[in-house]
Amino acid sequence: MGLTTEQALKLKEEGKYNGNVKAGTKTVGEILFDNIFTFFNAVNLVAAIFVFTTGSYKNMTFMFVCFWNAIVGIFQEMKARRTLTKLKILLNPVAFVIRDDKEIQIKSDDIVYGDTCVFYAGDQVCVDGKVIEGEGFVNESLLTGESIPVPKKKDDNVLAGTFVAEGKLIVEATGVGEESYTYKIIKRAKKFKKNRSEIMYSINYVIRLVTLFVIPVATGLILKQHFVSHDSYNEIVLSTVAATIGFIPSGFVLLTSLVMFKGAIKLSFYNTLVQDLYSTEKLARVDTICFDKTGTLTKGRFDVTKIVEINCSRDEFEKALKEYSNTGFDRNSTILSIRAYYSGKDYNWNFIDGIPFSSARKWSLLEFKEGTYVLGAPDVLLSDKEKFNSKYNQEMVHGARIIAFGKCESYDKDKETFEGFSLMGLVILKDTLRDNAKETIEFLDSQKLNIKVISGDNPLTASIVATEAGIKDADKYIDASSIDSIEDIKEAVDKYTVFGRVTPEFKLKFVRALQEQEHIVAMTGDGVNDVMALKEADCSIAMQSGSSAARDISSVVLLDSDFAHIPEIIREGRRSINNLERSGVLYLTKTVYAILLALLFIVIPYSYPFKPIQYTLLGTLTIGYPSFFLAFEPNDERVRTGFLYNILFKAIPNGALVATNVCLSALMVYIWLRSDLTLSTMATLTTGLVSMFIFTDLCRPFTRLRFWVTVLVPIVFWTVLLILPDVFDVMGITLMRFYGSVVILSIDFVIYLFYRMLTRKFFNKDKFRARITNWLNKKARKQAKM
Known part of the structure; x- marks a missing residue:
């Protein structure tokens, strides 16, 4: 019976073995590709190449955001992949096969087509096959969802992914690897699932949308600065790159990855593996x-829920049942459940002989010095079946499994029969709640x-x-x-x-x-x-x-x-979404004013007022630093619909406020000072002040952490400008420049309040928010199916 070693090796060389299947998880190459070659990274890389040609390497600091964003994503997905691989190794079943007329144990992946496999009670069936010998019950719940084991006998088919609940089956493998029923189902879903995250899709949508402005705006700025302002190559590149990278909320991409990564780490302490950051x-x-x-x-297993003694005392019934479950040939789910129910109790009876369980007989028998006992299906062991069914019908309808237990007077092991059965009681098992x-x-x-x-x-x-x-x-x-x-x-x-x-x-x-x-x-x-x-x-x-x-x-x-x-x-997800929504206002405010300023300075008779290094300063101190602390605060409020809408509702007026500030600064410089460096200094200063006002507004109601963030940000900002003006290409901060920025801030604060009043009155509509959310979800699902 069975194959020879040479036949098995030949079949494995032909690819007819169980391990010849493709993994469902991402490969290392796919993880690296998905996190490195993104649209976000591509836009920033092109900008960095142009800055590199100017020799002003300090203006390339925005690339650090791309680097750390990729690192976080790669690390998390690799961690998930390693965990799943370890699980597969740990859970990868072994199997018994007959080769060279001997029963040997091998890895389930090494089973070949035509192998004769031996499955005992508790073993996982790892191939499709045909029963050629033996009888038993097979649990097919992983394939069908049905928890009640199915009887199997000679010539019946069994499928990979099922478990032998009772008995012993000798099976000829007819479907291995990709030819198995299990793999055919998996094949329909083997393409790795794409994210359907509203946050991710919203960010990507914003990036793609604003990128539409990059080429025409960059072209307009280049032409204006070359033919009108007559700037040098370095000045044109740096100001154009500053304008265009300001469009993209790059820090928000990194912050989102960090917040989600922190959530994944936290959930790992709850024995939860997060396979993707979203x-x-x-x-x-x-x-x-x-x-x-x-x-x-x-729990997915039957537990003893009730013991019913009928023709004996409780103590006598439990002693016999305990010894029966702890002795003999069977290790099926029923025996193991009864043994678990009586764990800790030991009476040490003297075992003599018995008859193992058979799915055809539906009973087993054990002989002790103290007596001979039978355990099996009530409809086989009991003579008055109608009385039994009427009494326990409700239990069975509700999914309970009922086992009869009692004594017999004599038995014939060769004929597998017994006589004189006397019922002692019933064991009721049920698949219990977790x-x-x-x-x-x-x-x-x-x-x-x-x-x-x-x-x-x-x-x-x-x-x-x-x-x-x-x-x-x-x-x-x-x-x-x-x-x-x-x-x-x-x-x-x-x-x-x-x-x-x-x-x-x-x-x-x-x-x-x-x-x-x-x-x-x-x-x-x-x-x-x-x-x-x-x-x-x-x-x-x-x-x-x-x-x-x-x-x-x-x-x-x-x-x-x-x-x-x-x-x-769910709580961790709420913390992530709600905090990112609040932090996202800061980042998209920068996107809004960057777009507005780029469009305005195509016609304003001054060079674009910012350089990449100044955007790095503003992004780090007035956006990145406060948003980092805000994003990791506890927050289990219910998630509001319309993530992108909720952010833009605040970001648009905030961005308009900053753009107004910079335009007023340009007007002031045009009237009094007429200097590009002064304009760059005033623009940086007023943008920083307005940004501080915006995040202070977002911090309400104040907590101790929020209070100290709002206090420290302006201190650090002013200290950096006073100590390192040359590094950030600004002039020294004088009292006059500070007063000028405060005057500008006061003027457009009134404009800001008026603008917010109008938007709240006319655009804060729940239906509009819901429409945007539903549209984003549909787009995300459509993209995920592509």
Whole structure:
């Protein structure tokens, strides 16, 4: 029986072996490429090359932002990749195969087509195959979602990704590697999932939008400075680069990466692996979360919930049952559950002989010096089945497994029969709720999230579990096999809470139906049957105990398989989004005034007033430094819709205020001083003052941290200008220049208040904000599917 070693080696050389599959995670090359070769980095690199030709290397400091942004992204994704690789090595099952007429143990990846594999109770089936000998029960929950084991006997087929719950199966491998059923499902989702982050998409959208201005504005500035101002090559390049890089909120890109990275590190202490930097944000935004029953709401294993003694004392029944579970041939899930229930109790009976469990007989027998006992299915062991079924029907309907236990008078091991069975009692097992499941559901319900349960189990069973977990409207359940058309699915997602008998294809359609109704969907899962839905969802959460395919495709992996960590992920996402929204106002204010000033100075008879080094100073001290502290503050407020809208609503008037300041400075210089260096100094000074006013306004209400940030920023800013004017290409700060900037600031502060009053009155509309948000989400989903 089985192949020879030479046959196995030949088949492996031909590629017909189990390990011949492509990984679902990104390769090192893909990680490096995605983080280095970005549109953001390309724009900054072109600008840096032009600055390099001028020899003014200090004006290239803006490239540090690109460098650190790439480093943070690469580090986080490499960390996630290493963790998943370790998990695969740790969880990679071994298997027993028969080669050269001997049973040997090998790695599951080394199984070849035609191998004769031996699977015992508790083993994972790692190939598709046909049973050629033996009987048992197979748990197919990772493929079908159905938690009740399926009986298997000779000539039945088994699939990779299932587990042998009871018995022993000898299987001929007929599907290995890419030919297995499991891989065919994974293949439909093997392309690595793109981000669907509103923050990331908003930033990229702004970068792409403002880049449309770069070429025409740069051309206009170059022509004006060459033919009108007659500036030198170095002056033209530096001022043009300063104008164009000011368009791009580069510091905001880095800050976003740092905030998300900090969140990933924090969540790692909660046994949560964040596979991409934007995962926490996506979960914080969802309004609908879909749970699987088996392995998510429940522990995914049967636990003893009740012991019912019938024709004996409790002590006598428990002694016999404890010894039975701790002795003998079987190590199936039922025996292990009973053993766990009686852990710590030991009576040390004298074992003699017995008959192991068989799925055909549905019972097992053990003989002790103290007596002979039988454990098995009630419908086989009991004579009065109708009375038993009527009494315990409700328990079975609700998903319980009932086992009968009792004594027998005699048995025949060769014929595998016994006589004189006397019932002692019943063992009731059930797939129980996870610890903290109710608390987690209660938190999600308090946050107004729609909760859906989609399971391969019986819909009534799933409904009972959902009710026990505290999910609202859990009594509204339906058999998904009765839903055919897309229109029916769209109607059902609104009408029902619990869906049973769900197939992988239905889960995918289910998620898409929710998304088409403008919902942001999170999907939890652990099996191969969840892969397609996990990939399609806006945020996907996998359990470490599930399949590697589910882990590879998901945004977040719960390393201890406990979905009670979801509230902490949501809180971390809220902190990130809310703080980044506030910090984003500072960065996009700079984008707004950079665009306005670039357009204005094409016609104003002065050179563009800023150089890259001055933008670096302003960006670091009046934007980067305060935003860094603001971004890491605790903040678990509910996320408002319209991330980009909320930022632009404040950034546009703020940017207009700064542009007005600089224009007034230009007018003052034109009237009195007529000097480009003076204009550059006044522009830097007034921009710094207005920026301080803006972030002070954003810091309200003040905390101790915010107070000290608003105090230290102006002190550091003035100190740098006074000590290092030559480094930043400004003149020494005199009292007259300071007074002039204060006068300008006072004038346009009135303009600012008037502008904000108009925008609040006419443009602060919730529907407009919601439209922008929905549009961004649709664009992000469309891009992710490309």
